[in-house]
Each structure stands twice: as structure tokens, then as C-alpha cells.
Amino acid sequence: MRFLSQCAGLAILSLSAGPPSLMAQQSGEEIFQQKCVACHTLNADRLVGPGLAGVMTRRDRAWVKRFIMRPxxxxxxxxxIAAGLLEEYLVPMPNFGITDAEAEALIAFLGGGGGGAAAGETAAAPDVVEPATEEQILLGQDLFQGKIRFTNGGPTCNSCHDVIHDAVIGGGVLAAELTTVFSRLGGPGVRAIIGSPPFPVMQRAYLNKALTDEEVAALVGFLQQADAEQALHQPRDYGIKLFVAGVAGTVILLGLYSLVWRRRTTGSVNQSIYDRQIKST
Ligand code: HEC
Ligand code: HEC
Structure with missing residues (x-):
């Protein structure tokens, strides 16, 4: 009952709110779509953070409110609880400056549908990322470093981020180094963050300059490849280089030894012949 009346209240509020940019009057769902969906699903699937289905039953309401407002x-x-979550999810949930009213709206939204109703409406990110094609990876690489411009004119990623990759030369250091972001956050997490960034700096950079779906897919493919490359290819590469250097060094040393040794044997053979000749005369 309480939830229904809150829903009705929210519906009236959002109907009368006019432009959705009036923050205080946004519904829980709108806030969720804007600020939370990059990292949370409304079902049980893990994204960057835990799936939020049933969160209002597994946690104390006051705890959830505190966590949403000041993670x-x-x-x-x-x-x-927070320590356990951080250990499992590795990234600390950022503080979004959620107000009391916004937290209440979010909690009503999270608690009500049990994920069901809400999940139906949200085109929740599918939890499988299709493997990128070679062209997509190359496109992502060119987009990341600005060799190809974004359709809607957003800034290149490497103006803020760096990634270690054979084909990409140094990027910015304003934001996180992204080489291993794929293993850290997983495919759906990376895609969600690039598609609708939850970080204020990045959000502002792409305001009204949203990336297209193709661009997002290409960048995800590129980051996945960069990650796989540093995990497998580089250490193996060093291994081969070390091995080659070791073999070359050994060959050179053996060569030197055998030269020195041959001269010494030659010397001693000559000497014995010389000695024999001396004796026979
Ligand atoms: C950048 C990613 C990110 C964004 C955006 C984000 N969260 Fe989180 N959230 C996390 C992570 C990660 C955790 C797990 C705890 C941790 O590691 O900090 C978490 C945990 C939670 C929890 C506790 C879940 C549990 O199982 O106890 C709640 C509730 C929550 N977030 C709500 C929200 C809400 C509401 C928003 C939008 C205002 C939001 N989060 C935005 C990453 C995010
Ligand atoms: C204006 C600067 C800026 C630009 C441009 C930018 N980002 Fe970000 N990005 C940030 C900030 C700030 C964060 C928050 C975390 C941090 O401090 O690194 C972030 C976070 C991320 C994360 C999560 C990192 C993590 O370790 O949790 C990913 C993935 C990401 N950005 C990808 C991209 C991609 C791909 C592009 C290009 C489409 C891009 N960013 C462009 C500033 C930027």
C-alpha cells in the first residue's frame, strides 16, 4: 500500500515536473537510469556492482540509504557489509551527491517491483558481450586515440586515459589507466560505463555528444584486446626475447671458448711436433 501510494505520488510528481532536468522531482527510475544503470542491473546479474534485485530485503533500509547517499x-x-562488498567487487562505488529526496525515490523504486516491474521496462544491458571483430577492434583503437573522430564530436578517450598497447602511443593521465579495465570490470561493466558514464568528469565530456552503439562496441572490443594482450602476449614476448638473448649469448661464448681452445690445442700440437723434430735431429 505504502509503495503504491509512493508510486502514485512519484508518477504525479514526474507528470507535473515538466522538463526532466528538474533534479528534485525526478522519479527513482529516472535517477536510476541516469546515475546507477551503468553499474547495476535490476535483476541478480553482476555488472560493475551487484545486481540490485532483492537488495531491500537483504539489507537494512537505513543502511541502503546511507550507502546510496555516502558510499x-x-x-x-x-x-x-561494505568491506565484504568492496572485496568482492574491487571498485568503490563513487559518491554521486545523492540528496535525501533522491535516495528516498531510489529506495522506493528498488524496493517496490522486486526488480520485476522495473526490470521489464529497463532494456537491461544483456549480460553477454559479443566478441568483437577485427575491424571493430581496429576502429576502437583509432577512436580511442582520435585517429577517427566520434560521430557526435566527443573528445578522444586518450585525452584523459592511457592504455598500454602496441599500436597506441601514450595517453592522458587525468583518469584511470585502462589496460586491465576489462578484466577488472568485465565486458558488460565496461560497455555500460562507456555507454552511459557514471563519472561526472566523463559525463560532462560526453554531454550531448553521446557515442553511437557501434562506437561503444568498437571501444569495448579494443579494451578487451588490450587487456588480453598485456595478460598473455607481453610476458610471453619478454620470455622469448630472454630466451633468444640467452641462446645467442651462449653461442657467442661457446664460439669464443672454442676459438681460444683451438688456438691452445693448435699451439700444443705444434709444440709437440717441434719437440719431436728437435729430438730427431
Ligand atoms: C561506478 C559504478 C557504480 C555506480 C554508478 C553505482 N554503483 Fe552502487 N555499487 C557499486 C559497487 C562496485 C558496489 C559494491 C560495493 C563497492 O565495491 O563499493 C555497489 C553497491 C551498491 C549497493 C549495495 C548492494 C548490496 O548488495 O548490498 C547499493 C544499494 C547500490 N550500490 C546502489 C546504487 C545506486 C542507487 C546507484 C545510483 C545512484 C549506484 N549504486 C551507482 C558501483 C556503482
Ligand atoms: C574528460 C576526461 C575523460 C574522457 C575524455 C574519457 N574519460 Fe573515462 N573516465 C574519466 C574519469 C575521471 C573516470 C573516473 C575514474 C577515474 O578517475 O579514472 C573515468 C572512468 C572510466 C572507466 C572506468 C575506469 C575504472 O577503472 O573503473 C572506463 C572504462 C572509461 N572511463 C572509459 C573511457 C573511454 C572508452 C573513453 C573514450 C570514449 C573515455 N573513458 C573518455 C574521464 C574521462
Whole structure:
């Protein structure tokens, strides 16, 4: 009952809200779509963070509210639930400056449908990322470093990020180094972050300059390849180089030894012949 009336209230609010940019009057679902969907699904699937289906039954309401409003404070405290989550999900959930009213709206949204109703409406990110084609990876590489411009004019990724890759020369250091982001956040997580960035700096950079689906897919493919490359290819590469250097070194040393040795044997053979000749005369 309480949820229904809250829903009705929210529906009226959002109907009368006019432009959806009026933050205070956004519905929980709108806020979720804008600020949370990059990292959370409404079902049980893990993205960057845990799937939020059933979160209102597995956690205390006050805890959820505190966590949504100040994840940094809760994570920084001795809170054992937060510590356990961080250990499992590795990335700390950023603080989005969620207000009290927004947190209430989000909680109503999360608690109500049990994920069901809400999940139906959200075209939740499919949890499998199709493997990228060779062309997509190359396109992603060119987009990442600005050899090819984004359709809607957004800034190149390497103006803020760096990635270690054979074909990409140094990028920015303003934001995280992205070489291993794929193993850290997983395909769906990376795709969600690139598609609708939850980070204010990145959000502002792509405001009204959203990437196209093809661009997102290409960048995800490129980041996956960069990750795989540094995990497998580079150490093996060093291994081969070391091995080759070792073999070459051994061959050179053996060559030197045998030269020195032959001269010494030759010397001693000559000497014995000389000695014999001396004796026979
Ligand atoms: C950048 C990714 C990211 C964004 C965006 C994000 N979260 Fe999170 N969230 C996480 C991670 C990661 C965790 C797990 C705890 C941790 O590692 O900090 C988490 C945990 C949670 C939890 C606790 C879940 C549980 O199982 O106890 C709730 C609730 C939550 N987030 C709600 C939200 C809401 C609401 C928003 C939008 C305002 C949001 N999150 C935006 C990454 C994110
Ligand atoms: C204006 C600067 C800026 C630009 C341009 C930018 N980002 Fe970001 N990005 C950030 C910031 C800031 C963060 C937040 C985390 C951090 O501090 O690194 C971030 C976070 C990320 C993350 C999550 C990193 C992690 O370790 O959790 C990914 C993935 C990402 N960006 C990909 C991209 C891609 C792909 C592009 C190009 C389409 C791009 N970014 C362009 C600033 C930027």
C-alpha cells in the first residue's frame, strides 16, 4: 500500500515536473537510469556492482540509504557489509551527491517491483558481450586515440586515459589507466560505463555528444584486446626475447671458448711436433 501510494505520488510528481532536468522531482527510475544503470542491473546479474534485485530485503533500509547517499563514508568506515562488498567487487562505488529526496525515490523504486516491474521496462544491458571483430577492434583503437573522430564530436578517450598497447602511443593521465579495465570490470561493466558514464568528469565530456552503439562496441572490443594482450602476449614476448638473448649469448661464448681452445690445442700440437723434430735431429 505504502509503495503504491509512493508510486502514485512519484508518477504525479514526474507528470507535473515538466522538463526532466528538474533534479528534485525526478522519479527513482529516472535517477536510476541516469546515475546507477551503468553499474547495476535490476535483476541478480553482476555488472560493475551487484545486481540490485532483492537488495531491500537483504539489507537494512537505513543502511541502503546511507550507502546510496555516502558510499565513500560507509566504505571508509568499519562497516563489515561494505568491506565484504568492496572485496568482492574491487571498485568503490563513487559518491554521486545523492540528496535525501533522491535516495528516498531510489529506495522506493528498488524496493517496490522486486526488480520485476522495473526490470521489464529497463532494456537491461544483456549480460553477454559479443566478441568483437577485427575491424571493430581496429576502429576502437583509432577512436580511442582520435585517429577517427566520434560521430557526435566527443573528445578522444586518450585525452584523459592511457592504455598500454602496441599500436597506441601514450595517453592522458587525468583518469584511470585502462589496460586491465576489462578484466577488472568485465565486458558488460565496461560497455555500460562507456555507454552511459557514471563519472561526472566523463559525463560532462560526453554531454550531448553521446557515442553511437557501434562506437561503444568498437571501444569495448579494443579494451578487451588490450587487456588480453598485456595478460598473455607481453610476458610471453619478454620470455622469448630472454630466451633468444640467452641462446645467442651462449653461442657467442661457446664460439669464443672454442676459438681460444683451438688456438691452445693448435699451439700444443705444434709444440709437440717441434719437440719431436728437435729430438730427431
Ligand atoms: C561506478 C559504478 C557504480 C555506480 C554508478 C553505482 N554503483 Fe552502487 N555499487 C557499486 C559497487 C562496485 C558496489 C559494491 C560495493 C563497492 O565495491 O563499493 C555497489 C553497491 C551498491 C549497493 C549495495 C548492494 C548490496 O548488495 O548490498 C547499493 C544499494 C547500490 N550500490 C546502489 C546504487 C545506486 C542507487 C546507484 C545510483 C545512484 C549506484 N549504486 C551507482 C558501483 C556503482
Ligand atoms: C574528460 C576526461 C575523460 C574522457 C575524455 C574519457 N574519460 Fe573515462 N573516465 C574519466 C574519469 C575521471 C573516470 C573516473 C575514474 C577515474 O578517475 O579514472 C573515468 C572512468 C572510466 C572507466 C572506468 C575506469 C575504472 O577503472 O573503473 C572506463 C572504462 C572509461 N572511463 C572509459 C573511457 C573511454 C572508452 C573513453 C573514450 C570514449 C573515455 N573513458 C573518455 C574521464 C574521462
Amino acid at each position: 565513500d563514508l560507509v566504505l571508509g568506515s568499519e562497516d563489515s
